[in-house]
Amino acid sequence: MRVTKLEESNVWAFHENLVLMRDGSVFGIYRIPSMVANTMSSEGKEKTKAIVSAVVGDLIPYVDFEINDVPMPRDIIDIMEKLSERLDDDEVYIDLANTIFNKMIQSIYETNGQPFEYYHYLTVPLKSLHISVDMKEVMRQGYRHVKDVVLQGLGLQEDISSDWHKKYHEQRLVLEKHLTLLNAVRIPVEESILLNRIQYLRGMHYDKDYEILSVKSSVQNLDDVNISFENVSVLKLSSVDEESYVGFYPVDQLPTNVSYLHLMEEIHKLNFSVESKIKAKFPSTKGYFSLMGQTKRAQDKIKNAVIDNEKEGDGVKTKQVVDHHLLEDIEERISAGEKMISYMHVLILTADSLEELKARRNILRGTLSSIGVGVLEANADQVYLFYKTMLGKTLEFSDRNFIQKISIEGFAENLFFVSQKVGTDVGFYLGKVDNQIESWFGDYRAALASSVNLVFSDVLEANKQDVHGKVTNNPHIAVTGDTGSGKSFLLKLLFVYHSLLRTKSLYIDPKDEIKGQFLKVADELEVAGLYPELVRYIRSFNFVSLDVKNKENKGMLDPIVFLDRAEGKSLATTMVKTIKPAMSDKQEKGFLEALNQVYSDKEAGLERGMLHVFELMAKSEIEEVCDLGELLFTKSTDSVLNVAFSRGENKGIDTTSKITVVGIKNLELPLESSKLEITDSERDGLVILYAIGYFCKKFGSDDHSEETLMIMDEVWLYKSTSAGQKILNDIKRLGRSQNNFLLVGTQSVADIETGGDETGFGTVFAFYEEKNPDRVLDFIKVPITQETQMWLQNMTMAQCIYYDTYGRKERMTVDGTIFPEMARLFDTVKVKSKDEKNSWEALE
Structure with a gap:
């Protein structure tokens, strides 16, 4: 009909x-x-x-x-169109972004429908x-x-x-x-x-x-x-x-x-x-049509039904008893003025x-x-x-x-006007809110299939003004959790996504593994003729591997090479005092005079570096200045210090590249908790650490009008020493005023707890921590109860708690399935499968 x-x-x-x-x-x-x-x-x-x-x-x-x-x-297409307005103007990044957007849209509609x-x-x-x-x-x-x-x-x-x-x-x-x-x-x-x-x-x-x-x-x-x-x-x-x-x-x-x-x-x-x-x-309070009138008539109806049941030999029915008590409760509430x-x-x-x-x-x-x-x-x-x-x-x-x-x-008690939303209205698709407390036992695909609550994220929105509902403007982002939980995968995913926007990106890679993995994927894709836009994107990177064995890296962090006189003098002094803390006044005077002379030579157009400073000191007529110069020159030969001290023959580390990845190898740092005396190799490591920290600060502060994103994986390396902690805090303080975003990855929220430092993290992605899960709940301001403990402990691989700038906290599943070829960039563990010789699985 x-x-x-x-x-x-x-x-x-x-x-x-x-x-x-x-x-x-x-x-x-x-x-x-x-x-x-x-x-x-x-x-x-x-x-x-x-x-x-x-x-x-x-x-x-x-x-x-x-x-x-x-x-x-x-409107997913509208979200992508709005995000595309912030893409870098270079076709290298526009082409890859369009591929990613298309795959996001296709994946969402295929798995969710509308x-x-x-x-x-x-x-x-x-x-x-x-x-x-x-x-x-x-x-x-x-x-x-x-x-x-x-x-x-x-x-x-x-x-x-x-x-x-x-x-x-x-x-x-x-x-x-x-x-x-x-x-x-x-x-x-x-x-x-x-x-x-x-x-x-x-x-x-x-x-x-x-x-x-x-x-x-x-x-x-x-x-x-x-x-x-x-x-x-x-x-x-x-x-x-x-x-x-x-x-x-x-x-x-x-x-x-x-x-x-x-x-x-x-x-x-x-x-x-x-x-x-x-x-x-x-309802009206008086009269035949009032709620009280309806209640009394309903009670009379139940009484008559009970009487009829008794006449027929039937007992009182359970529903009649329940209804009677409910009506009595309503009557009492009305009488009490409720x-x-x-x-x-x-x-x-x-x-x-x-x-x-x-x-x-x-x-x-x-x-x-x-x-x-x-x-x-x-x-x-x-x-x-x-x-x-x-x-x-x-x-x-x-x-x-x-x-x-x-x-x-x-x-x-129906709990109206609430939704389990987290993230930003406009941003990159990251995954879905997980609605359950129970565990998925490693099956993150089942977790994704069970939810239609999409999570989008633009971590750079934190510094934007006039965004309704934000509870913080803190631009810094932390990704924490145990190895194997998906922490490193998400960190790199956020890095790649946001590097496509109009921002400069710097990735500090303490394992120096990104360069090898990214270039390997680029080579394989190029041979197969697949995704040339992804290949072009990878080859646009400025890869810097601070490996002393590579002569091309000599002097990469030489302060005279990559810094002007004012900045370079400050860093050079810190580096030398790290090697020789107890300099006499004469030694310090001799060092500064030599440093000024070398900078004057550089400004005159000559090729100069820190080794020239040490050579000038070694020629000093003052014996103790001469001795220090010879010591510094000797220490800088065939050691990790080659990266920081040179003759200026190589171009220093570049702060102007769109995307820079700095890989660090063979860097030893002293543990703050250790009571042992600092070794020479640990002092050398601190010298390099200071140079890296100075470079990071320069990267984030050169142009205040330009957004910069700095990614520091394994941030605990900086927390292990007071020197590293100071560098980290200095970088964090760049923050809003200089349009710098710091994205860190670490194994525990303890590494990002601020203590007396007020420059904390406005956005947190907290994966599971086996050693002290309650500390995670406390950090993201979730009450510690049996239910919240289960909520956290039952997270499986690829799941984390997303704490956004609006104060919202939800368990989510990261979706790494939309672009498998790109996801291979983030692989850290190589495994063999029955179907292919080289299959990769991102376990961390």
Whole structure:
């Protein structure tokens, strides 16, 4: 049976977030931003519920309101287009970024279908037939409604005044004061139109701009859809070439104790969209139609049923006892002056087929039954629920089915206006929020498949101004966790993604493994003729391997070569004093005079380096200066110090390259905790460390207008010495003022704890730490409970806690599957498989 427009749309006109209905009532629609209430934050959830309770209590004078959780299509292409505006102008980076964006989009749609995110809306009547206290106004509205019906019967229609909305200006402002705690947003007229229109397009693909324009041209197009029945009880919507199956499932039963119900949170965990519609009414306090009157009549009905059972020899049924106690509880609450709500909660599913709709319905019912919530199929009421859930429809006394009666505080236990979101609105796709506490036992692909909650991240957003909702502007990022958890994979993934933007990137590689692995992949791809854009990107790197065995690296960190006089003198003095801490005044004077002379020679165009300084000192007539010069020259020959001291024959390390990777080899550093005397090789290591640190500071501070991203893997190397700690803190202090972002990788949050240092980390990706997992929870400000401990300990490979700049913390699974060829860049362990000679697995 096919029917069209079983009931005409009651919408007459739109203005901004106001909707005028044909009966004269006017509704204001507000979008409510998701509040921060992390999965594991009991305190945050209680705060959210308290806010909702307070706001709902302020809505009592309005009698009616509705809460809609609407799954809106997430425009992934738009996200990528906005991100592409920040790409580097060089084609090398644009070409690779476009390949990555295309693979992200393809992967998301193949695994998720149409991606979506939940938008929360609160709709309140500003003026309606139900709340008017002016009898003349009621009469006038009633007359207009009758008149409109008569005119329609004659094929005519009364035009509405274009300024109808002006008389609701003050009422809207008053309402918005009541909604302040929710940060309610007055939506534009286009969103108001779309929100009403998509009620007829559920489950279909649609062109947002076209649908809005269509309704703007004629409000009669709002309900343009064909409705038919499948298997008698399922609605099928169809429009042009699109069709979908829609099921309306009202909540029919709540647990006796609704404390910590958190129904909406459970719904959002499902890996398919569920629209939620709540129609709420504050019942009258007196009279036949009051809640007290209804309660007493329901009690009398139960008593009569019990008497009838006894007459027939049947005992009292359990449900009758439960219902009796529930009604008594409601009566006591009303008598105590507690404000109550009557509401209808309908959950709406869509699918491309009947089978898929039934499967989703069964999953929904099974999930909610586990928390004591019953959901009805309501086969005979699908059309009624379709129209009853329309925006602007309110509960009437005749609506007796599917109605729940509860206190305001109990109502708030549903946990409205919360979503498990983490990351940024615009950014690179990183993975998905993991909705469960249990372990996936290493199967990260199953974890990805179980979720549709996408995570995007642009770590460079932390330094941007006017980003609503941020709780910190700290630009620094930390990736922590045990070896083998996925830490290093994510660190390098973030590095590659963000190096494509208009920023300079510097990667300090303490194992000097990136160069070999990246160039190996580039060679293999080039031979196979695959992904030339990735090959060009890799070959654009400025690879610097600070290996003393390689003559090309001689003098790479020579302060005279890569620094001007003012900066170079400071670093050179620090380096020499590290080798010879107890210099006499004469020795220091002789060193500085030689250093100035060599800089003058360099400024005159001569090729000069630190070895020239030592040679000048060795020629000094002052014996102790001469001895020190000879000592420094000898130490600098055929040792790790070759990297820092030279004759200037090689070009120094470059601070202007777009992407620089500095690999470090054979660097020994003293342990701060060691009581042993520092060895010569450890002193030499400190000399190189100071030079690297100085280079890093210069890299991050040369141009304040330019964004710089500095990646330091295994940051514990710097924490192991007081000298390294000072260098790290100096780099961190560049921060916002100089547009520098520091991305560090380390095995423990203990390595990034700031202590007295206030330059901490605004973004954290915390993988599992076996030695002290509670320290992780404490660091990311999650209460240590048995539940949160399980949440953390059950993380499997590729999973971490993402703590973003908005203060949100969620467990997520990193998705490294979208571009396997690029993922091979991050491999650290080579393994053999049956199918291929050289297969790689990123274990860290």
